[in-house]
Amino acid sequence: NFEKYMLVSNNYFDKRWSGARRIKNVAMILEWVPSLAKLAPYPPRESAHMSPHMSSALSKAFRHFDLDQSGDLNENELKHLIRATTDFTPTVEQVNKVITEYGSEDKRTLDFEGCKRFLFSGLFREEEEGRRFVILSLAEAETIRRIMHIRLERDIIDNKDTTIALRCIPADNAIIDSSHHFRPSPQYMCEVAHQSMRYMDSDMHYKDPQLNILLRALEKSTPRERSVFFQHVIGCRRRMNRKWEETPLARIFVLPDQFHLLKQRAQAASMRQALIKAGVSFYDAFRMFDYNNIGLISPAALWGAMTWLKIDMSSEDILEFISTADSNGDGFIDYREFLEVVRDPAAQSVVDIENEVESEQPSATSPSSSTPKPVTFIKIEPKGEDTLQALSTKINAEQKKLEEEELAKEKEYEQKVRREITEEEEAADLLQEGGPNPKILSETSVKFDFTTGRIPRAMTSRGDFAFKAEFEKKYLKVYKLAMLFLPLPINVSNGGGKNINQYTVTMEIMLDALPNNINHNESSSTAHHHQPCSMSALFQTSQFNEDFAKIYVKQEGVVATRHVIANDSRVAPCSIEAGHWALVTFSVDCCSGIIHTYINGKLCKIINHEDICSIDGSFSVANRSICLFGSKVTEETAGANIKYLWFEARALSDTEILLKYEEIQAEGSWLCPICTVKNTRNAIECTTCGHFNIQTTSSGIWQCKTCTYMNEGGSECSICGAAKIL
Numbered sequence: 001n002f003e004k005y006m007l008v009s010n011n012y013f014d015k016r017w018s019g020a021r022r023i024k025n026v027a028m029i030l031e032w033v034p035s036l037a038k039l040a041p042y043p044p045r046e047s048a049h050m051s052p053h054m055s056s057a058l059s060k061a062f063r064h065f066d067l068d069q070s071g072d073l074n075e076n077e078l079k080h081l082i083r084a085t086t087d088f089t090p091t092v093e094q095v096n097k098v099i100t101e102y103g104s105e106d107k108r109t110l111d112f113e114g115c116k117r118f119l120f121s122g123l124f125r126e127e128e129e130g131r132r133f134v135i136l137s138l139a140e141a142e143t144i145r146r147i148m149h150i151r152l153e154r155d156i157i158d159n160k161d162t163t164i165a166l167r168c169i170p171a172d173n174a175i176i177d178s179s180h181h182f183r184p185s186p187q188y189m190c191e192v193a194h195q196s197m198r199y200m201d202s203d204m205h206y207k208d209p210q211l212n213i214l215l216r217a218l219e220k221s222t223p224r225e226r227s228v229f230f231q232h233v234i235g236c237r238r239r240m241n242r243k244w245e246e247t248p249l250a251r252i253f254v255l256p257d258q259f260h261l262l263k264q265r266a267q268a269a270s271m272r273q274a275l276i277k278a279g280v281s282f283y284d285a286f287r288m289f290d291y292n293n294i295g296l297i298s299p300a301a302l303w304g305a306m307t308w309l310k311i312d313m314s315s316e317d318i319l320e321f322i323s324t325a326d327s328n329g330d331g332f333i334d335y336r337e338f339l340e341v342v343r344d345p346a347a348q349s350v351v352d353i354e355n356e357v358e359s360e361q362p363s364a365t366s367p368s369s370s371t372p373k374p375v376t377f378i379k380i381e382p383k384g385e386d387t388l389q390a391l392s393t394k395i396n397a398e399q400k401k402l403e404e405e406e407l408a409k410e411k412e413y414e415q416k417v418r419r420e421i422t423e424e425e426e427a428a429d430l431l432q433e434g435g436p437n438p439k440i441l442s443e444t445s446v447k448f449d450f451t452t453g454r455i456p457r458a459m460t461s462r463g464d465f466a467f468k469a470e471f472e473k474k475y476l477k478v479y480k481l482a483m484l485f486l487p488l489p490i491n492v493s494n495g496g497g498k499n500i501n502q503y504t505v506t507m508e509i510m511l512d513a514l515p516n517n518i519n520h521n522e523s524s525s526t527a528h529h530h531q532p533c534s535m536s537a538l539f540q541t542s543q544f545n546e547d548f549a550k551i552y553v554k555q556e557g558v559v560a561t562r563h564v565i566a567n568d569s570r571v572a573p574c575s576i577e578a579g580h581w582a583l584v585t586f587s588v589d590c591c592s593g594i595i596h597t598y599i600n601g602k603l604c605k606i607i608n609h610e611d612i613c614s615i616d617g618s619f620s621v622a623n624r625s626i627c628l629f630g631s632k633v634t635e636e637t638a639g640a641n642i643k644y645l646w647f648e649a650r651a652l653s654d655t656e657i658l659l660k661y662e663e664i665q666a667e668g669s670w671l672c673p674i675c676t677v678k679n680t681r682n683a684i685e686c687t688t689c690g691h692f693n694i695q696t697t698s699s700g701i702w703q704c705k706t707c708t709y710m711n712e713g714g715s716e717c718s719i720c721g722a723a724k725i726l
Helices: 052-065 075-086 092-102 112-121 138-150 187-200 208-217 223-234 248-253 258-278 282-289 299-308 315-325 335-342 350-360 385-431 524-534 654-668
Strands: 006-008 028-033 132-136 163-168 174-178 445-449 460-462 465-470 473-478 483-487 502-510 535-540 551-554 582-589 594-599 602-608 625-628 640-648 701-703 710-712
Touching (some): 028 187, 052 075, 092 112, 132 138, 132 187, 138 174, 187 208, 208 248, 223 248, 223 385, 258 335, 282 299, 282 335, 299 385, 315 335, 502 535, 502 654, 594 654
Antiparallel strands (some): 028 132, 028 163, 473 640, 483 625, 502 640, 535 625, 582 594, 594 602, 701 710
């Protein structure tokens, strides 16, 4: 729930993408004004939508800023409120403006209702309707910058008052280029966009003013929703797995909204002023409040300290104060956490914090008779330990119940989305040529079709792939460094284990090029080190690609495992040719430890190795999922083109594989209408007379046998009405 003017380009992240994807860093932002003429200030936010918790927090904050307990804020008290709200020290003119517009000019004060109107007004927080901030991919940013350079001193779009600018997040959101007549956004709006983008980029280190802005920008969401979103996003990045609890960002996941932050700041300001008035340094105050001399302030000790300082706080306030200040989550406040809480926001370091009291206290030689004398060092008694413990137990139980309810809602929403996706997939299956994909052929076999222009259901991927047309007949091109993950919709196990230990895979594939050769004169150990250059991965059983591939195409076009090295002296009777479609089959039997590989129905290799002979071992198919074209060695992930894949949960014999090949070939074979010769499935022209096969090259176009008209679909000729004959 970011602000509505925050957008993300589909090229940066598209919700239609599938599979595990790394989210790239947020680098470039497009500031976009569709029309300068339509720019207008944001209307005031509705204070009527305040929840009871927000109203209560604001009311308590107001009472803390009302130092003289008069029921309203004078000019000095209002100055502190504005500073705590906006993180800048207002001028006299700015204070007067707030009183004039929302307070009483006669009394020169601001009451609680006026305070609410001021905070919701947008004063000192200007935003504009009609302005957008869009996260871009680097390629988009380069293209847009090129367009701006081409159209220097001209409108970015002819006859339109559209303006744009490119901002660079790593360069502190600086504008690196802008179009003609561009006018930058208001400072606050620009900061909202900047801090929101940093949050989207999983940044954890913020200053107090930046956290204030970010919290206000995200207050439409709950702390749990922010935490879940943040952890999901950072899980898709190449970042060190650092706990957010150890960083300043932690407060975003604890404080519900800006009013609770304002209350916490008001309470801290009251404590700071009370200590200064009492003449107690922060270090001495911590020692006084640390009743048990353990270097920590407990909730009961904090309540006793607040009572001693005459600061009115309820038991709920104490626990909330502790949870906000407790950055390491141990339930106490240590000295550094204490300094972070009580310091003036303008203080930048611990030295500044420690010197703060000394600079604000009157000197001992001051002639003023009202100068307070330092108090005698005492230990402050804790207060209400049992009350706080009981309340903490109650709050934790309520929080646990709330989290369980939110988790149940999340699961229900996920199930709803899955149901909707399943319904959409099933509807698409009915309209798709060939029906469901994958298609379950029997209890032990399944077929995946990559020629429909629509990926098989539940398929995920890493890297890029695209459907290509071969005379309008589609196939899937898997690019280099990409791989496919196919879940198997069959629930079987065999070979005496939990996994599928005996199986046969047949793939109709084409390689753009065979793997490169390496120096065969090197020693075997050196050759093994360079072996990835001579192999292209076809198949593996590892669900998340954390292992070597199991089946490869080698440099000479043979299909084998890693155990058959590139300089094997045995000559394969058949091989794959680059640029030609081939039916590749491999039959795996983990019980006997033997793999047979075939190309176009002919035996290619027989591999017998101890690594294969392992029930439920690395060559068995676990988790009912297989991976195509992937290996943990990037050089082996060379990609390929694929039309179909058949998976059979048993090891077929040579005879069965030959019959399977002939069956597949027969499915796509065609009779030449000129010379009546039967041609193979991938033949574009008749091997005898050269007649062009329109049925092979287009799934929708067919030639009428009577009048030779080329029809686009349908079962009857559009010219002569003759029935479609295949």
